Amino acid sequence: MLTTNQIRRLIAAGETKKFYEDYSWKKLAHAVIKEQNNECQLCKKRGRATPAVLVHHVLELKEHPEFAYSRWQDEAHTKRQLIALCQQCHEEQHPNRFGQNRTEHYTNEEKW
Numbered sequence: 001m002l003t004t005n006q007i008r009r010l011i012a013a014g015e016t017k018k019f020y021e022d023y024s025w026k027k028l029a030h031a032v033i034k035e036q037n038n039e040c041q042l043c044k045k046r047g048r049a050t051p052a053v054l055v056h057h058v059l060e061l062k063e064h065p066e067f068a069y070s071r072w073q074d075e076a077h078t079k080r081q082l083i084a085l086c087q088q089c090h091e092e093q094h095p096n097r098f099g100q101n102r103t104e105h106y107t108n109e110e111k112w
Contacts, residue, residue: 007065016061019068028069029055033084040086052084056093 001024002010010018019025032055043050058081059067073079085093 001069004066004068007061007068011062011065019061024069028082032071032082036084039084040089041080041083042089042092043086050086050089053087054085054090055082056085056090057081058083 002019002022007019010016033052036052038052040050040052057067058079059073061068067073067081070081073081
């Protein structure tokens with residue numbers, strides 16, 4: 001598992017992809033998707049059943065590396081930090097990164 005300082009160094013170097021390729025992250029992401037029944041949690045709230053394909057950091061990794069491996073944002077477990085999403089819902093969570101009129105394909109670094 002990478003330390004918060006190691007993650008900060010990856011962020012500063014523009015190499016966050018290395019975090020998402022790390023075995024500890026892949027193992028955690030797989031567990032989170034399984035815990036959330038392999039379903040996109042936002043689609044589920046909207047009454048749709050869609051398979052989850054990745055795990056989203058609610059508090060973004062680049063801004064909050066201290067929550068990189070945290071399932072929850074708080075000790076009371078009332079606010080999820082990691083949620084299973086489909087690609088479309090993930091793109092909705094990052095409107096600045098995923099434009100509506102994009103012409104090039106973006107490979108998501110959060111994919112596991």
